[in-house]
Amino acid sequence: MKNNSLPTPSPAVVLDRHLAASRARLSPEVKHILTGVLKEAVIEVVHEFFYQVDFGPDVRPQVHIVSHDLYCTCALEADCPAVTAVKVHLQRGLCEPAKMPRPGYFPTAPHRCPVCGARAGYNPRLSSPWRGAGWSCAQGGVSHYWQHQATALQAACAEKWQKLGIDPVTFSPPPSFRFPEGYKP
Ligand SMILES: [Zn+2]
Ligand SMILES: [Zn+2]
Numbered sequence: 557m558k559n560n561s562l563p564t565p566s567p568a569v570v571l572d573r574h575l576a577a578s579r580a581r582l583s584p585e586v587k588h589i590l591t592g593v594l595k596e597a598v599i600e601v602v603h604e605f606f607y608q609v610d611f612g613p614d615v616r617p618q619v620h621i622v623s624h625d626l627y628c629t630c631a632l633e634a635d636c637p638a639v640t641a642v643k644v645h646l647q648r649g650l651c652e653p654a655k656m657p658r659p660g661y662f663p664t665a666p667h668r669c670p671v672c673g674a675r676a677g678y679n680p681r682l683s684s685p686w687r688g689a690g691w692s693c694a695q696g697g698v699s700h701y702w703q704h705q706a707t708a709l710q711a712a713c714a715e716k717w718q719k720l721g722i723d724p725v726t727f728s729p730p731p732s733f734r735f736p737e738g739y740k741p
Contacts, residue, residue: 560727569589569593569615570615571616571620571632571637574586575590575593575637576632576635576636576637577632577635577639580637580640593611593615594641596611597609597610597611597641598610599641599650599651601651601653601654603657603663604654604741605623605624605654605656605663607623607642607651608620608621609622609638610633611638614729616631620636620638622639623654623664624655624657624663625652625667626642626643627667628713629664633667659707660687660704660708661687661714663689664689665679665691666691667683669693669696670704671696671703671704672696673693674694675694676692676693676694677692678690679692679701680696682701687705708722
């Protein structure tokens with residue numbers, strides 16, 4: 557009972573690598589199945605930074621969780637049809653975009669190292685309530701984690717300096733800044 561016809565009244569569509577989003581570009585049959593699957597998708601933002609994609613009871617797994625940076629938590633990751641569903645919904649304005657975490661905060665470990673783009677993985681020893689999930693890089697290890705955190709901190713400081721109107725190099729207020737009348741520093 558395999559591969560001899562389109563699964564018209566089939567009990568369940570199983571989203572595995574045979575039905576990955578990239579397969580739809582190569583096979584009209586896969587495209588046909590996935591178009592049907594995507595039509596049923598119900599999407600909502602959960603836990604601020606994630607999309608919950610519910611394909612209904614005819615699809616296994618029925619519910620997928622896609623991160624703000626468009627990776628699914630299932631084995632298909634960025635190639636999951638749930639990611640396509642989120643993209644389509646966002647393009648058509650059918651759902652609100654999930655919140656982007658502030659730089660340096662990771663609601664989950666990133667899939668790619670933000671420093672060099674190599675594969676990154678969860679590293680619980682670096683997790684903290686302020687920085688979120690810890691991770692390390694397949695190429696640069698924990699040093700890329702700390703490099704990224706330092707860059708994020710620098711960017712946050714630069715933004716603060718800018719708001720306060722202070723030049724971080726000279727550490728002095730810009731010439732337009734006036735002390736209040738009568739105040740002699
Ligand atoms: Zn998925
Ligand atoms: Zn790296």
